Amino acid sequence: MRLYFDYAASTPVDPRVEKAMRPYFSEKPGNAGSLHYFGQEALAVVDRSRDSIAAAIGADFTEIIFTGSATEADNLALRGAFASFRRSKRNGNEKPRIIISSIEHEAVLETAKDLEKDGAEIVYIPVDKRGIVDPEKIESFLNERTILVSIMYVNNEVGAIEPLAEISRVIKNFSDKPYAGSFFPYPLFHTDAAQAFQFLDCDVKKLGVDLMTFSSHKIYGPKGIGALYIGKNVIAGRGISPIITGGGQEFGLRSGTENIPLIAGFARALDITVSLRKKESERLMGIKDYFWSRLKEIYPKARMNGPEGREGNSPAIINVYFPDWPAEELISRLDMEGIAASSGSACRTRTAEPSYVIEAMGYDSERARKSIRFSFGRPTTKKEIDLAIRRIRIILEDRRK
Numbered sequence: 049m050r051l052y053f054d055y056a057a058s059t060p061v062d063p064r065v066e067k068a069m070r071p072y073f074s075e076k077p078g079n080a081g082s083l084h085y086f087g088q089e090a091l092a093v094v095d096r097s098r099d100s101i102a103a104a105i106g107a108d109f110t111e112i113i114f115t116g117s118a119t120e121a122d123n124l125a126l127r128g129a130f131a132s133f134r135r136s137k138r139n140g141n142e143k144p145r146i147i148i149s150s151i152e153h154e155a156v157l158e159t160a161k162d163l164e165k166d167g168a169e170i171v172y173i174p175v176d177k178r179g180i181v182d183p184e185k186i187e188s189f190l191n192e193r194t195i196l197v198s199i200m201y202v203n204n205e206v207g208a209i210e211p212l213a214e215i216s217r218v219i220k221n222f223s224d225k226p227y228a229g230s231f232f233p234y235p236l237f238h239t240d241a242a243q244a245f246q247f248l249d250c251d252v253k254k255l256g257v258d259l260m261t262f263s264s265h266k267i268y269g270p271k272g273i274g275a276l277y278i279g280k281n282v283i284a285g286r287g288i289s290p291i292i293t294g295g296g297q298e299f300g301l302r303s304g305t306e307n308i309p310l311i312a313g314f315a316r317a318l319d320i321t322v323s324l325r326k327k328e329s330e331r332l333m334g335i336k337d338y339f340w341s342r343l344k345e346i347y348p349k350a351r352m353n354g355p356e357g358r359e360g361n362s363p364a365i366i367n368v369y370f371p372d373w374p375a376e377e378l379i380s381r382l383d384m385e386g387i388a389a390s391s392g393s394a395c396r397t398r399t400a401e402p403s404y405v406i407e408a409m410g411y412d413s414e415r416a417r418k419s420i421r422f423s424f425g426r427p428t429t430k431k432e433i434d435l436a437i438r439r440i441r442i443i444l445e446d447r448r449k
Contacts, residue, residue, distance in 0.1 A: 050386040051436050055425030056204055056243060056365050057390060061313070062268040068316040069270065072309040080306045081295065090308045097315030101275060104322050105260065106251040110283070113276045113298045114311055118242045118263035121276035122155040122198075124302065125238040125259045128288035129196045130163050133234065135289060145169045145194040149181050149210070150408040153240055156198050169193070178355040179208030179409050187218045194222075194235040201244035201255075205405040205421055206354030207365030209248070212239055216256025236287055242266050242274075246321050247329045247363055258282050262318075264310065268426065269317030273310035328426060333363035335424050335433065340366060342437045347444055353406055353419055367406075369419045372447065378420060385439040389422050 072093065078086030080094050098112045115121040126146065133144045148160050150172045160170045171189045175181050181199055190197075197219055199210050219237050238259035241250050246267050252260055260277040264270055278301065282288055294303030337358075343350055351369040355361040370378055375391040382389050391403060402416030 049435065050388065051432050051439075052388045053422045053424060053428070053436070054388045054390050055428075056266070056421065056423035058265050058271065059268045059425055060427075061270055062317060062320060064320060065269050065313045065317045069309040069313040072312055076308075078308070080308065081297070090306070093308050093312050094306050097311045100315045101262070101318055104250070104318055105277060106253050107277050108280065110299060111277055111280060113278055113301050114306060114314075115274045115276055115302055116272060116304075116307075118240065118261050118266075118274040119155040120302075121261040121263075121274045122153070122238075122240055123159050124276050124288065124291055125236075125261065126156065126159045126163060126196065126198060127291045128301075129234075129236055129238075130166070130168055131289040131291065132287055133195045136286075142193050143167060143169050145171060145189075145191060147171045147173060147186060147189055147194060147197045147235075149173045149175060149199050151175055151179055151203055151205070151208075151405045152198065152200055153204055153242070156200070156240060160198075173199075175208070175409055177410050178360065179203050179206045179353075179405070180355070180360065181210050181215070183211060183214045183218045186215055187222065190219065190222045190235065196234070196236045196238060198238040198240070201239045201241040201248065201250070202362050202365075203354070203405065204243050204365075205403060206367040206409070207243075207362030208354050209244075209360050209362065210239075212255045212257065220256065234287065236282060243362060243365070245318070247325060247332075252277055252279070258287075264314040264317055267317045267321045270310045270313045273307060273314045275314070324426075329363045332424050332428070333358055335428055335430065336363060336366050338430055339422065339424075339433045339436075342433060343368065343440070346437060346441045353409065353411070353415075364425065365421060365423045367419055367421045369411075369415050371418060374417055375420050378418075378443070381443045382420075382440070385443060387436055387439060389420050391420055 076089055078090035080090040099109050102109050102112050130144060146160055146168050148156055164170045173181055173185050186197060199215055201212060202209050216237055219235055236258040239257050240261040242261060242263035244250060245262055258279045262275045264273045278288055290301050292303050297303050297306060349371050353367040353369055379389060379391060402413045403419055406416035406419050407413060
């Protein structure tokens with residue numbers, strides 16, 4: 049029996065989601081841009097899905113842009129803001145500033161680094177030992193050239209929940225200053241909520257964000273589809289330019305034929321997730337607590353990376369430091385025993401580099417190289433945890449021999 053403890057990397061497609069997608073692979077092949085019956089049928093799916101997703105986050109229909117992934121949505125947020133600023137006649141020769149945290153997902157981190165080569169100034173905000181950003185640090189780096197602040201909602205490696213509402217207030221207070229409005233609608237506030245939507249309220253008005261990224265395959269939907277919320281004020285102020293041009297789909301902000309089956313699946317997965325959010329969050333927090341207590345029984349030297357306790361962290365992610373085990377070696381041994389875990393983001397797991405997230409939290413490379421992420425999902429049970437602990441005990445006893 050194999051145990052899958054890598055739900056933060058990807059989740060299985062819910063059978064109800066698969067059912068919602070199936071007709072659009074064969075029976076209903078229309079292109080949403082076509083005027084005939086089949087095209088209108090496809091367009092209706094896109095419209096219903098867009099409306100459903102907008103309602104779930106307190107947004108309007110026209111503020112949801114479908115993309116090919118969360119990575120693409122992050123790129124549209126960062127590159128789109130940069131491109132719009134550069135094309136504006138009101139910026140002169142100013143060098144635009146983008147502020148991100150030092151523990152962002154690679155989709156934001158690497159995009160920011162690439163924009164740095166194109167002339168953007170990137171400010172990397174540090175985090176504390178829990179992986180939390182201090183809003184006051186962001187405030188200290190805001191200036192009249194700041195076009196975007198991007199802070200993830202929940203960190204994908206350690207599960208730290210960032211104080212988005214507080215950060216939003218800092219940005220809003222700055223925006224109200226007389227000199228800050230010269231580059232309206234900047235500075236924009238973006239968050240990657242790929243790891244958050246399953247467990248946290250993502251109401252964009254409560255959080256105060258201008259841009260928010262979502263991912264389907266993190267919420268038991270299909271891979272290859274994501275979305276970006278773009279606030280009306282950003283659209284009206286032309287704060288985002290498209291990075292993919294063509295037929296003008298998605299209100300001109302993301303050209304390309306809409307993937308009808310995946311859009312239908314994404315919306316169904318989101319609806320199910322919202323209905324289960326509270327119940328699953330509480331259940332998985334209990335599962336995580338149980339795993340940690342059992343692990344400490346057999347391996348007292350284990351230490352948790354990220355926020356401890358139930359406040360300020362994801363109920364589904366736990367990152368553990370194993371002092372005696374290089375992560376690569378332990379992950380391989382776990383896999384041999386039928387347990388799937390990871391050393392961090394699936395986008396970089398195959399590299400031998402230490403976790404930049406753990407290092408950014410103030411730990412040395414030794415700890416970063418010996419830390420593993422376990423993440424749990426809807427199918428995870430205490431019975432699975434007990435089985436995993438028995439197998440981990442075997443691995444630890446083999447090392448002692």
